[in-house]
Amino acid sequence: MIVVIDYGMGNLHSVRKALEVVGAKVKVNSHPEDIKKAKKIVFPGVGAFGEAMKELKRRSLVQPIKDAVKAGTPFLGLCLGMQLLFEKSDEAPGMKGLCVLDGEVKRFKVKGLKVPHMGWNNIAYSLKPACRQARLTAYNSKILKGIPNGSYMYFVHSYFVLPKDRNVILTTTGYGINFTSGVCKDNIYGFQFHPEKSQALGLKILENFVDLK
Amino acid sequence: MLTKRIIPCLDIKDGRVVKGVNFINLRDAGDAVENAKFYDKEGADELVFLDITASYEKRKTTIQLVEKVAESIFLPFTVGGGISAIDDIRNLLNAGCDKVSINTAAVKRPAFVRESSKRFGSQCIVAAIDAKCKIKTKEKQKWEVYINGGRIPTGLDAIKWAKRVERLGAGEILLTSMDYDGTKEGYDIGLTKAISESVNIPVIASGGAGNLQHLYETLTEGKADAVLAASIFHFRAYSIRDAKNYLKKKGVQIRPRT
Numbered sequence: 001m002i003v004v005i006d007y008g009m010g011n012l013h014s015v016r017k018a019l020e021v022v023g024a025k026v027k028v029n030s031h032p033e034d035i036k037k038a039k040k041i042v043f044p045g046v047g048a049f050g051e052a053m054k055e056l057k058r059r060s061l062v063q064p065i066k067d068a069v070k071a072g073t074p075f076l077g078l079c080l081g082m083q084l085l086f087e088k089s090d091e092a093p094g095m096k097g098l099c100v101l102d103g104e105v106k107r108f109k110v111k112g113l114k115v116p117h118m119g120w121n122n123i124a125y126s127l128k129p130a131c132r133q134a135r136l137t138a139y140n141s142k143i144l145k146g147i148p149n150g151s152y153m154y155f156v157h158s159y160f161v162l163p164k165d166r167n168v169i170l171t172t173t174g175y176g177i178n179f180t181s182g183v184c185k186d187n188i189y190g191f192q193f194h195p196e197k198s199q200a201l202g203l204k205i206l207e208n209f210v211d212l213k
Numbered sequence: 214m215l216t217k218r219i220i221p222c223l224d225i226k227d228g229r230v231v232k233g234v235n236f237i238n239l240r241d242a243g244d245a246v247e248n249a250k251f252y253d254k255e256g257a258d259e260l261v262f263l264d265i266t267a268s269y270e271k272r273k274t275t276i277q278l279v280e281k282v283a284e285s286i287f288l289p290f291t292v293g294g295g296i297s298a299i300d301d302i303r304n305l306l307n308a309g310c311d312k313v314s315i316n317t318a319a320v321k322r323p324a325f326v327r328e329s330s331k332r333f334g335s336q337c338i339v340a341a342i343d344a345k346c347k348i349k350t351k352e353k354q355k356w357e358v359y360i361n362g363g364r365i366p367t368g369l370d371a372i373k374w375a376k377r378v379e380r381l382g383a384g385e386i387l388l389t390s391m392d393y394d395g396t397k398e399g400y401d402i403g404l405t406k407a408i409s410e411s412v413n414i415p416v417i418a419s420g421g422a423g424n425l426q427h428l429y430e431t432l433t434e435g436k437a438d439a440v441l442a443a444s445i446f447h448f449r450a451y452s453i454r455d456a457k458n459y460l461k462k463k464g465v466q467i468r469p470r471t
Contacts, residue, residue, distance in 0.1 A: 013309040047334040120468040
């Protein structure tokens with residue numbers, strides 16, 4: 001059973017549907033007990049960093065999420081869900097993130113480029129050995145199985161993550177700068193784009209997550 | 214690199230597509246899922262559904278339609294038409310669409326844009342602006358904003374209004390030229406460029422597409438981030454594939470069909 005964490009931030013329907021299409025049994029839930037028992041966790045989300053952290057606290061989900069990550073439960077953060085894994089964000093100064101990954105979330109500030117970064121952009125495999133801990137590189141990462149380097153994915157965001165440990169970077173994407181569009185560390189995966197809105201290749205990523213042993 | 218988006222627009226009424234793909238091998242031309250699947254397969258980058266349902270009661274059918282579409286395609290889509298309350302937006306987003314476009318309600322009560330973008334995030338609030346040329350001299354040109362499907366002039370200057378909706382939290386602008394809409398003579402390049410250069414959020418150009426050159430012009434000269442088109446795709450004068458091949462040859466960054 002895959003638990004999709006519901007904390008009142010955005011549209012979970014499409015994430016649930018997409019996971020079901022690739023063969024997962026899904027429970028959309030916000031109960032700490034279910035997170036504890038989950039075989040895998042998907043953490044989606046759109047909206048603002050500060051509001052999201054408030055919601056997670058209000059629903060007493062912060063510790064259960066951290067515990068699940070620590071316990072090795074395969075964990076997939078999407079969009080805001082990935083950003084929340086880091087320590088802090090320009091979007092909510094003074095608000096602490098989940099601090100599961102080291103680094104921060106920055107706002108796009110590139111002259112002449114529109115914000116939000118919205119639409120289809122490609123992901124480049126990180127050439128450095130990403131996910132050293134898991135002895136994986138983007139080229140043999142299970143989560144990117146069947147996803148050609150340079151594939152187009154659907155993005156919509158105004159902030160991007162800046163990991164402290166460059167080894168967690170799985171993919172990068174260019175928008176004025178090269179920003180991190182995918183991360184991986186041990187059991188943690190995160191993508192800035194929306195696989196659930198990226199047609200067949202996006203679904204393939206979700207399928208890879210579902211298939212993780 | 215971020216690619217320019219090609220977005221087919223479908224009109225829906227009472228839960229059915231009334232202006233959609235005009236073709237032979239479609240089992241049911243009015244079925245939203247069939248239409249959506251067709252464009253999904255063709256390589257459309259997003260879809261827009263414009264709800265022209267007259268009665269409020271029948272709007273429920275729109276929700277059912279959105280649910281069905283969201284279950285069958287995994288592509289971003291926007292729903293617009295008659296949205297005037299936070300509950301309308303919540304219902305549509307819960308049903309599975311990604312963005313909503315707001316037009317008349319935004320002009321009548323600008324705070325609605327702020328409230329909705331704050332509640333749901335800027336990324337899902339599209340401000341739709343219908344504009345018509347008001348003054349045109351050699352030195353300058355001005356456009357006025359219209360509401361109620363282009364029936365009522367508002368006195369608002371389109372450029373100022375575009376800046377305002379951006380400040381209020383809209384994440385994108387869907388800009389329709391009333392002068393060019395339906396003419397098939399091309400998009401209003403002047404208007405598109407003026408708005409696109411005035412705001413720092415993406416602008417979707419709409420109204421006037423008659424051939425592929427028109428798409429090219431508005432994406433380059435007009436500086437649009439995306440193009441919306443209805444009839445040239447529905448009547449299959451051109452396919453999305455044709456459009457993408459053409460634009461690619463001309464050097465426009467587009468997403469290849471996968």
